[in-house]
Amino acid sequence: MNKILTSSVLSLLFIVSAQAQTKDLTFSQAWGQEPSVTVPINQYVGWADANHYIERDTKDGKTYQVNIKSGQRSLYVPMPTTDVKIFTKEKDIYIQYGEQEAKRLTQSPDAEEKNPTLSPDGQYVAFTRESDLYSVKVADGSEVRYTSDGTDVIYNGWSSWVYYEEILGRSTNYKAFWWSPDSKQLAFMRFDDTKVPMFPIYVSKGQHGELEETRYPKAGDPNPEVKVGFVKVEGSSVVWADFNEKDDQYFGQPYWSFNSNTIMVQWMNRDQSNLKFYEVNPADGSKKEIYDEKQPSWINLDHDERITYLADNKHYILKSDKTGWAHYYLYTLNGTLVNPITSGDWQVSALQYIDERNKAVYFTARKENSATVDLYRVDYSGKNLKRLTFGDYTHQVKVSPDGKYFITTYSNVNTPTKVALLDNNGKVVKELADSKSSEFAAYNIGKTEYFTIKSDDGKYDLPVIITYPVNFDENKEYPVVMSIYGGPDAGTVRNTWKGTANQFWAQEGIVQIACDHRASGHFGKQGVALMHRNLGNWEMVDYITVAKWLKAKPWVANNKLLITGHSYGGYMTCLALTKGADYFDFGIAGAPVTGWELYDTHYTERFMDTPQDNPEGYKAGSVLTYANQYKGVLRIMHGDLDDNVHMQNTMQLVDALTDRNVPFELMIYPGSRHGFARSKSAYDFKERVRFYYQYLLEKPVPKEFK
Numbered sequence: 001m002n003k004i005l006t007s008s009v010l011s012l013l014f015i016v017s018a019q020a021q022t023k024d025l026t027f028s029q030a031w032g033q034e035p036s037v038t039v040p041i042n043q044y045v046g047w048a049d050a051n052h053y054i055e056r057d058t059k060d061g062k063t064y065q066v067n068i069k070s071g072q073r074s075l076y077v078p079m080p081t082t083d084v085k086i087f088t089k090e091k092d093i094y095i096q097y098g099e100q101e102a103k104r105l106t107q108s109p110d111a112e113e114k115n116p117t118l119s120p121d122g123q124y125v126a127f128t129r130e131s132d133l134y135s136v137k138v139a140d141g142s143e144v145r146y147t148s149d150g151t152d153v154i155y156n157g158w159s160s161w162v163y164y165e166e167i168l169g170r171s172t173n174y175k176a177f178w179w180s181p182d183s184k185q186l187a188f189m190r191f192d193d194t195k196v197p198m199f200p201i202y203v204s205k206g207q208h209g210e211l212e213e214t215r216y217p218k219a220g221d222p223n224p225e226v227k228v229g230f231v232k233v234e235g236s237s238v239v240w241a242d243f244n245e246k247d248d249q250y251f252g253q254p255y256w257s258f259n260s261n262t263i264m265v266q267w268m269n270r271d272q273s274n275l276k277f278y279e280v281n282p283a284d285g286s287k288k289e290i291y292d293e294k295q296p297s298w299i300n301l302d303h304d305e306r307i308t309y310l311a312d313n314k315h316y317i318l319k320s321d322k323t324g325w326a327h328y329y330l331y332t333l334n335g336t337l338v339n340p341i342t343s344g345d346w347q348v349s350a351l352q353y354i355d356e357r358n359k360a361v362y363f364t365a366r367k368e369n370s371a372t373v374d375l376y377r378v379d380y381s382g383k384n385l386k387r388l389t390f391g392d393y394t395h396q397v398k399v400s401p402d403g404k405y406f407i408t409t410y411s412n413v414n415t416p417t418k419v420a421l422l423d424n425n426g427k428v429v430k431e432l433a434d435s436k437s438s439e440f441a442a443y444n445i446g447k448t449e450y451f452t453i454k455s456d457d458g459k460y461d462l463p464v465i466i467t468y469p470v471n472f473d474e475n476k477e478y479p480v481v482m483s484i485y486g487g488p489d490a491g492t493v494r495n496t497w498k499g500t501a502n503q504f505w506a507q508e509g510i511v512q513i514a515c516d517h518r519a520s521g522h523f524g525k526q527g528v529a530l531m532h533r534n535l536g537n538w539e540m541v542d543y544i545t546v547a548k549w550l551k552a553k554p555w556v557a558n559n560k561l562l563i564t565g566h567s568y569g570g571y572m573t574c575l576a577l578t579k580g581a582d583y584f585d586f587g588i589a590g591a592p593v594t595g596w597e598l599y600d601t602h603y604t605e606r607f608m609d610t611p612q613d614n615p616e617g618y619k620a621g622s623v624l625t626y627a628n629q630y631k632g633v634l635r636i637m638h639g640d641l642d643d644n645v646h647m648q649n650t651m652q653l654v655d656a657l658t659d660r661n662v663p664f665e666l667m668i669y670p671g672s673r674h675g676f677a678r679s680k681s682a683y684d685f686k687e688r689v690r691f692y693y694q695y696l697l698e699k700p701v702p703k704e705f706k
Contacts, residue, residue, distance in 0.1 A: 022444045027704050030504035037440045038416045041433040048076055050402040086116045086125060105136045115175035119183040124233055126177055126186055133157035133177060133188055146231040153193040160191040160224040162217055166602040168253055169303045180260040185282055186231050187254055187263055195222040201641055204670055214643055219597050219604040220611045226251050228265055230282035241280045242287045252301040258309045268301050272606045275299045290335030293322055297529040298606045311356055324526030330380055341382050347524055349373055353399040362399055370522035371463050371495040388426040394496045411497035413448045446470045446506025450495045456545045463493040463522055464515040467502045479560035479696035480511040480550055486539045487568035488607060489528045491520030517542035533614050535607050536621035539572055540580050547583040559585050560696050566590035577634040578626035586695050587634045591642055591674055594623040594649040627656035635665035635691055639672030
């Protein structure tokens, strides 16, 4: 009798315990707004010195430096010489050291200074004002003006739009000048946009509106004429590098030599198939070719880490994908290849530390798996390659200033973010943080998986990440949301922890999938090069393969596959609802390119050549070509002030669809550029929610969203 009672009680306790162990996320938890399966952890933002890492405490909001060996914490106070802020206020430049009172450096409230940049020695601030280049001396506020021909089409040290967007990068905020390491010279680019066509953007505010005019070269148009110049910090005549600005060419970011005696200038032909490095003497502008690379498809004119000078002032490290995979090479300063540092069918990502004393390089790479990142060490000679990180994770590392330790922040789709301190042999010194909640197993969440799907031709294993619905049942049918980007070498599938923001739709019974195609970077440059003169083809081939894989599953609703993306992803979405409309049922497209002749020269021609040279490729890659195949429901959103992908793209697609008398949704966001203004983003989110409920779930929108 006692045994039977005891057994019954244990069974009851087991049932109650099992029920207690699983609980659903609340609305706020499912959107990642409140802790649940994870908890906030301290942030490890870098190194104070070789013996102390920097830790930002999430509880008190303070920043500490922590001794590697003892673990002792003390408040982190940056040195005044390193804690320098340069900023503009009311159109003038200010400098502030630590917590001291800010000092005003310029006195020109009628003309705004832009991109103030402190010299390496801290004595000068260079900037542009009304398209001319200046500097101001920190000690006494005295100014030097280096150029005087700036106009509305001539810019000195200020980028032409296509250079800002595609070559130097948006992070520069149009800055096109560079201090020499010894602070004695400035290199800059001068742009002449006279022949670049003007693109008008209509601003609707006010009674009469206004036009915002940008010199924007579309595919096949004239590019800006560019010169590379040099000036002495104290003031001098401009010395121009020995290039002909009338040539149809591009210049990439220049790199000063370690001793400031020369500067490496990247040059590329208009077809973007030939990259040359020229060593230029800033004293007289003379140049010497030291590197020449040709590829049958194209070469990326990178604006970071193309070359890295070594302190021995004898060598540099080159990053190139000339073999079909991105790798590092050791060169002498005169352009002689010493040897490859890395090689193989895998991609390097970024240099993390160079140990010149021991002639070794620390770098991150996608070697073990194209969807993960690890830290490696290798000798200059290419020998003794060693993986320093561990497990099947994606690692983000911060190496100490002496290279003896590093901190890794790591995760995968099943493992919430963790942080560890390791030495440079890969030995774990200390686990620093784990965001996994003690109640992780108590929550009922949708499972996330990373795996691959074989391409239709069997040549590629296409990476995907799926989040299944909560309480997933293979005997039920679920709608699917496929999120994509799709641009060349711009894959989005990474084996990292995805948080819980995907869990609301998992609770509502939606399968969520992200996927990449064969030219997304997972298969090196040799995979990306398949897109040459052929944008829109292989992306759709592989996305359709994933769509067919999904719809072959008994648990996928046959008529409820939604694809969504922004920019290039918007292009892919529009193409999926036209060219691929037999496989996709719904689409939400943000700021789509609809015809490549409408996009800029440098990006488009890199892959497609000019419309004059490749008319059939442009036709095959245009959404408008397939407008008569449109079916399903497509929602298109665009900012009316988008200076990147012009709203003209959406208007031409709208014209084609209305001519065919087919239903679709359209939303224009006034005052928004390529990314929607914050107030519009909130509305856009609610409209996405409405779309999901209306078309995928077929039920009313919950009150929480209203």
